[in-house]
Amino acid sequence: MSNAFNGKISNSLTEEPQNTNVLLIPEFGVLRAMYTLADAVIVGGGFGKATHNVLEATVQGKVAACGPNWQSIPENKSLVAEGLLHPAENHTHWTAYLQKALRGDFVQKEEQARNWVLAHSGACDTMIETLEQAVQL
Numbered sequence: 001m002s003n004a005f006n007g008k009i010s011n012s013l014t015e016e017p018q019n020t021n022v023l024l025i026p027e028f029g030v031l032r033a034m035y036t037l038a039d040a041v042i043v044g045g046g047f048g049k050a051t052h053n054v055l056e057a058t059v060q061g062k063v064a065a066c067g068p069n070w071q072s073i074p075e076n077k078s079l080v081a082e083g084l085l086h087p088a089e090n091h092t093h094w095t096a097y098l099q100k101a102l103r104g105d106f107v108q109k110e111e112q113a114r115n116w117v118l119a120h121s122g123a124c125d126t127m128i129e130t131l132e133q134a135v136q137l
Contacts, residue, residue: 035060040101042094046070046087054085059117061110065097075120084113 025034035041035057045051046067054076057064068089070076079085088094100106 031056032060035062038062039104040098040106041065042088042097051076054079055117058084058113061113063101063106063109063113065094078120079116082112082116084109084116 023034025031041057041062041064043052043054043057043064043066046069049069050072051066051070054064054066054070054073058079063084063086065086065088066076068087070080070085070087076085080087086093086097088097
């Protein structure tokens, strides 16, 4: 990605691929692969009840931005506190996030993001252990 927005935006559903700084991907199944290529990730949602899945970007080592209604998802609180999720309420916040991403300010946080996911894994094992203990009573 270059250091300046070139004014071009592509929509993956309606346009042929082109050289662009912004690619809108309103479809399922391709995001995981696309996150690895991105300098900046803006996760949808956050303007209604909650954001969409931020963890997909985090596990790929990306610091993401989202809309202002991020608090209802418990993981988001930790991600914001760690500087791995940047809520944006207005144009100034979006621009600041994109400028940091274009400068490479988040590159040093890639490993931290992946490690955050690893540190918070294991919920299924804990649930199974708890259920096994409950059944044995």
